[in-house]
Amino acid sequence: MADPLKPSAPRSEGVPAVPSPEAVRALDLATVRTLRREAQLEESDLSYLRRLLQGRIDILRAESARRRDPAAGGPAPVMEQLSEILSETPAPARGGARHVTVHPPGTSRYRQRIERVLADVEWSDLPALDDAGLLAALDRLTGYEHEVSARRQELQRVADQCGAEIARRYREGEARVDDLLSGR
Numbered sequence: 001m002a003d004p005l006k007p008s009a010p011r012s013e014g015v016p017a018v019p020s021p022e023a024v025r026a027l028d029l030a031t032v033r034t035l036r037r038e039a040q041l042e043e044s045d046l047s048y049l050r051r052l053l054q055g056r057i058d059i060l061r062a063e064s065a066r067r068r069d070p071a072a073g074g075p076a077p078v079m080e081q082l083s084e085i086l087s088e089t090p091a092p093a094r095g096g097a098r099h100v101t102v103h104p105p106g107t108s109r110y111r112q113r114i115e116r117v118l119a120d121v122e123w124s125d126l127p128a129l130d131d132a133g134l135l136a137a138l139d140r141l142t143g144y145e146h147e148v149s150a151r152r153q154e155l156q157r158v159a160d161q162c163g164a165e166i167a168r169r170y171r172e173g174e175a176r177v178d179d180l181l182s183g184r
Contacts (some may be wrong), residue, residue, distance in 0.1 A: 003070045015039045019158045029175050036162035046148050049110050053145040055120060058085050060138040063126045068135075077078035116142060 014039050024032060062085045091182040121137045122129055129137070 005136075015042050015155060015158055018154055018161065019163065020098070026160055029166070032134050032165050036159050036166070039155045039158040039162065042058065043152050043159065045110050046152045046155070049114055050085065050148045050152065052114065052144060053141055056121075056123075057138065057141050057145060059123070059126070060134060064134055064138065065131075067131065114144070117141070118147060 015035065024035075027035070117140065126134070166175070170177070
């Protein structure tokens with residue numbers, strides 16, 4: 001299976017893995033700014049998709065819990081409890097949380113891949129999905145969510161590293177605000 005998290009049409013060549021501080025220092029200021037912006041945009045895309053995956057994981061977990069203990073989940077099918085399932089208090093953040101727009105502009109390139117991953121789960125009739133299929137879908141989505149989270153953290157490190165380098169250049173006089181304002 002092709003990697004569902006790799007963008008099919010990256011904005012540029014894509015944001016590389018976290019470069020060394022020396023590698024970032026060797027870049028010109030415009031390139032450092034571009035790399036930071038690209039990392040922030042891609043991280044925002046992945047954050048949105050991670051939320052989509054988490055919602056679907058919550059649905060599958062609720063169905064699994066309903067099957068284990070029908071009394072706990074109530075008599076209603078999981079799909080009739082969506083507002084309750086999806087509005088539950090989120091788990092405590094593990095750090096690295098950032099502001100994310102409601103629907104980032106570049107998300108469609110990742111979302112198409114994720115939708116392919118989700119296509120084999122019969123969301124409209126979860127009770128028809130056997131236990132093995134339910135667990136396999138849950139494992140698969142959880143695995144993708146972990147991959148998305150790892151890539152987001154990597155992109156956050158790239159953006160932070162670029163931001164620190166930009167700040168260092170201004171602090172040490174290698175860059176000037178006047179240059180930024182004049183478009184140089």
